[in-house]
Amino acid sequence: MDVNRPWYAFYPKGVPVNIELPHICLYDLLARTAREYPEQLAVIDGEKNVTYAELQRIVDRFAAVLYRLGLRKGDRIAVMLPNCLEYIVSYYAIQRLVGILVQVNPMYQQSELAYLLEDSEATAFIGHREQKQKLALIGWDAKLTLIFVEGASHEGEYGYYEEIAAVSSKPPSVEIDPREDIAVLRDGWLYTGDIATMDEEGYFYIVGRKKEMIIASGYNIFPIEVEEVIYQHPAVAEACVFGIPDPYRGETVMAVIVPKNEMPVTEKEIIDWCSARLAKYKVPRSVEFRDRMPKTAVGKILRRSLVEEVVAKQKSVGRTE
Structure with a gap:
């Protein structure tokens, strides 16, 4: 079995592992x-x-x-x-x-x-x-x-x-x-920007997007890892995690949260919750609470819009100080 491609072992007999793709549009x-x-x-x-x-x-x-x-x-x-x-x-x-x-x-x-x-x-x-x-x-x-x-x-x-x-x-x-114009391949691979892990049987699990990855003090942090922990908190309805510029760490982790109705929760409570369940470098340094999230027409949270809002707010504060 090819150790780099363990899924080959599960192909039905007679199914080729490689096929020639025509160069057509x-x-x-x-x-x-x-x-x-x-x-x-x-x-x-x-x-x-x-x-x-x-x-x-x-x-x-x-x-x-x-x-x-x-x-x-x-x-x-x-x-x-x-x-x-x-x-x-x-x-x-x-x-x-x-x-x-x-x-x-x-x-x-x-x-x-x-x-x-x-x-x-x-x-x-x-x-x-x-x-x-x-x-x-x-x-x-x-x-x-x-x-x-x-x-x-x-x-x-x-x-x-x-x-x-x-x-x-x-x-x-x-x-x-x-x-x-046709082949969006490098060395036979299509680069989608997704980041995934593979188990011993060759099953892949998407863990995030490369462009969404946070790099804080040299550590790679996937927002979905932090979001999954935050969603476990009983008072959290929605959460979005992203990196914001930090002069010392490069980026630092921030979380925006929509609490569940009539369930009070504080920034310290969320940070303590994450600290007990995540490595220190993954824990959000700041938490912002909102009534609603910006979303697309199909209900996907607009992470980039949140980043732009927070960064603009940081710059505005910096100019007034």
Whole structure:
């Protein structure tokens, strides 16, 4: 048995441990399917029935639209659409252009949308007109090439179907480098940023994200380790742990907690609780209590938003002293 890959021992007989992956992009999979099964149904969206051959033609035309609007290989294009034909066409057209798809949940509100657009450095936006107000309120309506499914109504906007109807069906010619544009691998490994442990049978357990790891006085601390201990406290409803800048330790551990209703708890009580259950360097040095946590539309705590708030508060205090 390979000691570095113990899971090989559990593969059924005849299953290869290695396979050759073709150097193709996602659009190539659509093109291949359209060649082999042109009349097979690809999409059913309400009353719309689209075959693979039809889907490829629409995708090629929309890729030509994006190219004509100035979008090029490597550009980040935000798509804020639900599951629908327009989303599928946008997805594959961006792959055809070798652009970078920025997935935006249609349920996102202003703060979530602003963060994602800023963080991704998006240059274009594809969505429904109802999202225009959100873009305007966060100051992004003038920064993006806007494409709306319902059509254009103002200068600087483009209509999804209007542009597809007007453009040549000839798709853009984009050179693809398999190593640079397709394979996100280093020495055969895909780097996701997750940190995991492996047991003796080859089962992996995700313990955190590399970018969320706290480095305090040279020690590596995973927030989830500390959060799991805090959640064991009977008065804690929600907890989020992260690192904040520290001039001596590099970073120091901080916890933000939402207490359970009518259950009083103090900072000292939480710190003492952690001290009895964690190594000293993992124990939070400060604890902040809140009524609620900032969250995404699907209920995930926005750790980065908390970090930014605390750091901004630290800087503000430093300026007034």
